Amino acid sequence: MSVSRRRFVTDASALGLIAALLPELAAAQVAGQAAAPQAPTEDTPHDSYAFWNGFFDSVNPTMNINGQPVKARGAADQLPDPAAETQYLHYNTDVKQLRYATDIGKGELLDHAGDVAVSIALSQFRPGSADSNVRASQLRVDTTQIYPLMNILAPLAWTSIASLTPTKKTGKIPSLDQLGFQSPQATQGSSNILFTQGAGKLAVNVSKAGEDRTRFLLSGNLTTAVATQQALANNELEARHIGLLSADYLMVPQRHVADLAKELPNLLLEQGYLVHSGADQTQPLPTRAESTLPGVTYATMRINVKPVNGCSTGKSASA
Numbered sequence: 054m055s056v057s058r059r060r061f062v063t064d065a066s067a068l069g070l071i072a073a074l075l076p077e078l079a080a081a082q083v084a085g086q087a088a089a090p091q092a093p094t095e096d097t098p099h100d101s102y103a104f105w106n107g108f109f110d111s112v113n114p115t116m117n118i119n120g121q122p123v124k125a126r127g128a129a130d131q132l133p134d135p136a137a138e139t140q141y142l143h144y145n146t147d148v149k150q151l152r153y154a155t156d157i158g159k160g161e162l163l164d165h166a167g168d169v170a171v172s173i174a175l176s177q178f179r180p181g182s183a184d185s186n187v188r189a190s191q192l193r194v195d196t197t198q199i200y201p202l203m204n205i206l207a208p209l210a211w212t213s214i215a216s217l218t219p220t221k222k223t224g225k226i227p228s229l230d231q232l233g234f235q236s237p238q239a240t241q242g243s244s245n246i247l248f249t250q251g252a253g254k255l256a257v258n259v260s261k262a263g264e265d266r267t268r269f270l271l272s273g274n275l276t277t278a279v280a281t282q283q284a285l286a287n288n289e290l291e292a293r294h295i296g297l298l299s300a301d302y303l304m305v306p307q308r309h310v311a312d313l314a315k316e317l318p319n320l321l322l323e324q325g326y327l328v329h330s331g332a333d334q335t336q337p338l339p340t341r342a343e344s345t346l347p348g349v350t351y352a353t354m355r356i357n358v359k360p361v362n363g364c365s366t367g368k369s370a371s372a
Contacts, residue, residue: 101260101267104133111275112197112208112254132272136308139257139273144301144322151303151320157296159285163251166283168361171196171246171253171297173354176325178217178259179342181309181350184270190217190261192352197275200249211246217259247361251281252290257304259352270350271306280358299357301325309349316346325353
């Protein structure tokens with residue numbers, strides 16, 4: 054099933070205005086923060102100012118150098134907390150197994166020489182035992198185009214934020230669908246994002262903000278996401294990328310990768326929860342999920358990819 058480009062083109066004028074204003078808004082933000090007093094370093098162990106100020110540089114048309122786009126930032130010197138760097142895993146329902154999204158092969162991607170519509174629905178957020186004292190936080194998903202729509206607009210960006218506040222009764226984070234997650238461009242409860250020429254960028258961040266300080270549980274720069282075989286063949290894309298399929302995805306911080314890897318072959322993803330394959334099936338799903346890797350913080354989301362009728366009039370993917 055494909056999606057018409059009419060919906061995206063209809064909103065392009067308004068969205069293009071927002072995208073065109075991004076450089077100016079970023080400059081104003083930097084200027085304002087330069088004038089504002091900065092909190093002492095010891096009070097901001099996970100400072101986020103520099104992180105968000107340069108977040109969209111890799112797709113900002115005003116940041117091109119000698120006609121070449123700015124490359125993705127390195128984790129070690131740009132992320133507020135490199136130990137919280139977001140790692141993406143794909144859940145293969147056919148074999149019921151998790152694997153890193155960087156391992157998705159070309160033949161598994163959509164065979165489509167054109168644009169794709171990507172929808173993202175957040176499923177669950179489960180803080181690990183060390184993060185369970187984080188009383189309130191937010192989960193933010195950012196997506197951007199790499200190639201401008203119709204070759205006349207700046208790359209469009211979508212940002213969605215879900216509040217993660219434990220309930221007073223149980224102290225647990227409710228499922229994200231109960232929190233009303235919805236993108237500003239959402240239609241009929243779904244978030245449709247146009248990845249021109251089959252590729253875009255994606256980032257998932259979970260943070261707790263307080264007075265002049267931010268603690269990141271998951272921290273990720275914009276990462277190239279490839280949804281089609283044709284986009285993967287484009288040698289202009291960055292070497293590091295994740296594959297996008299219509300499937301469930303798991304995000305964990307780098308500091309929990311080792312613990313996850315030990316049990317990876319024995320883990321299932323059920324309704325957005327990690328559960329051990331050998332767990333007692335008579336127990337309720339939340340009970341099984343709570344006892345599965347209790348020290349690992351994770352979030353899950355459902356991604357759907359569909360071809361879009363028509364062909365992008367921007368730069369060819371084979372150029």
